[in-house]
Amino acid sequence: MAISKLFFAYFHKNEKPFKMLCLPLLPLKNVINQMSFESVWRLSKTSRKMYEKIKNVKKSIYKIVIDNRFEYNIIYPRFKTRILRFEKKSDFVSVYNEMGTNKEITASVYLKFSVDFWIELFYKLDKRGPGKLRSSVYKLNHLKKRLKYLNRFDELFSIKHVDLVIDKYKLFGDSISHPLFQKCDYMEIVGNTSYISNNEMNFVLNNFKLKNGLLTNCLIAEDFDVTAMQQIPRLVIFNAQHITVEDLIKMDCETIKLCYHQFKPRHINQLLHHWLSGEMPKLRRFRLNFYCDTTWIGVVLSGIEHSKWDGQRRAKFFRDGIESIDCGNGFDIERNDGLLATFSSLEDSIDFVVWGNISAL
Structure with missing residues (x-):
C-alpha cells in the first residue's frame, strides 16, 4: 500500500x-x-x-441517480437527463441531511417525499449546497452526449447502486435499453396525470430487480392489482385512493408509504390487529400521508394494549435508511412474540414502526 x-x-x-x-x-x-x-x-x-x-x-462508486424525465423550467422549458453522482455513502447522506435541517421545511413536510425529491431540491437551492457536490451533477441535453456519459460510467466504474427517476411513457422503449439502466435497484416512475396499468407494472417487475424499492406518483386504476408489488421491499405510492386494507394485509413489504388514500382509523386498527396476530413478518414501517388526524388515535388503538415511550425500553428515534423518525410521543405496542412497535401521529400523517424483538433492544 x-x-x-x-x-x-x-x-x-x-x-x-x-x-x-x-x-x-x-x-x-x-x-x-x-x-x-x-x-x-x-x-x-x-x-x-x-x-x-x-x-x-473499475473504481467503486456508491450511487448514481439517473434522472431521465421531462422537467419543465419556466425560463428554459426543455427535456434533459441528469446524472447525479455520489462517490461515497456519506456524500449521499449529507445531501439528505442538509435538506432535513433546513429551517424553512417542517418535519411533517420533510417526511412526505422521496429521498430523490430532496436531492433534486438541494441542487435547485444551489447556494445551500457544498460546491463539491454541485460538481457531481451532469446535465445532458442531447441524446449522443447522454449515451457517451452512460457508457463511460458503466465501463469505468463499479457502481453499487443505480437509482432511476423516469417518466412512465419512457419505460417501454429504447430509452432504457442501456446496460446501466438494467442495473437499477430503485425506481421512481413519475407522471401524475397518467395511469399505470397491470401490464406495465408487470413489465417493470420482470425487467428490474428493485431490491431497494419503488416509488410511483402515477394514477392507479380501480382494477389495479396492488398485490403484484407485494415483494418490493420499500413501496411508496402517491395516488393510493384505490388501495384497500385487504390489499395491505397481503403485502410482504418492509416499508409501505401511501399518500392520497381513503383509509379511516378503523382500517388502521384492523391492520394493527392483523400485525398483532403474527402476520406481515417483514413489516418495519407503514406510513400514511395526508387525510389523517391526531384525533384518530383513540379508534386506531381500540382494543390494543399500548403504553407511552419509556427511554429504558427503546430509543427515541427510529432509523429507516437515512431517515430519522421521532417516536418520542408515540404509543408502544408489544406483540406476543416479543416484537415491539410504535404508533405515532404527526399533523396529517401517521407512522407505524417495528423496532424488533424487545429482548434485543
Whole structure:
C-alpha cells in the first residue's frame, strides 16, 4: 500500500499519466482507488490505452441517480437527463441531511417525499449546497452526449447502486435499453396525470430487480392489482385512493408509504390487529400521508394494549435508511412474540414502526 501511495504522489505531482500505462494491474488498481473521481475521469481521456486500463480496475462508486424525465423550467422549458453522482455513502447522506435541517421545511413536510425529491431540491437551492457536490451533477441535453456519459460510467466504474427517476411513457422503449439502466435497484416512475396499468407494472417487475424499492406518483386504476408489488421491499405510492386494507394485509413489504388514500382509523386498527396476530413478518414501517388526524388515535388503538415511550425500553428515534423518525410521543405496542412497535401521529400523517424483538433492544 505504501508503494502505491508513492506512485500516486509521484504521478499526481508530475502530471504524467502516460507513465501509469507501465504499471501492472494490482499497483495500478491501488493508485486508481486512491484518486478522486474527477482525476480518474480526466485520466481516462488521456488515451485509449489508459481508458482500457481503467476499465479493468473499475473504481467503486456508491450511487448514481439517473434522472431521465421531462422537467419543465419556466425560463428554459426543455427535456434533459441528469446524472447525479455520489462517490461515497456519506456524500449521499449529507445531501439528505442538509435538506432535513433546513429551517424553512417542517418535519411533517420533510417526511412526505422521496429521498430523490430532496436531492433534486438541494441542487435547485444551489447556494445551500457544498460546491463539491454541485460538481457531481451532469446535465445532458442531447441524446449522443447522454449515451457517451452512460457508457463511460458503466465501463469505468463499479457502481453499487443505480437509482432511476423516469417518466412512465419512457419505460417501454429504447430509452432504457442501456446496460446501466438494467442495473437499477430503485425506481421512481413519475407522471401524475397518467395511469399505470397491470401490464406495465408487470413489465417493470420482470425487467428490474428493485431490491431497494419503488416509488410511483402515477394514477392507479380501480382494477389495479396492488398485490403484484407485494415483494418490493420499500413501496411508496402517491395516488393510493384505490388501495384497500385487504390489499395491505397481503403485502410482504418492509416499508409501505401511501399518500392520497381513503383509509379511516378503523382500517388502521384492523391492520394493527392483523400485525398483532403474527402476520406481515417483514413489516418495519407503514406510513400514511395526508387525510389523517391526531384525533384518530383513540379508534386506531381500540382494543390494543399500548403504553407511552419509556427511554429504558427503546430509543427515541427510529432509523429507516437515512431517515430519522421521532417516536418520542408515540404509543408502544408489544406483540406476543416479543416484537415491539410504535404508533405515532404527526399533523396529517401517521407512522407505524417495528423496532424488533424487545429482548434485543
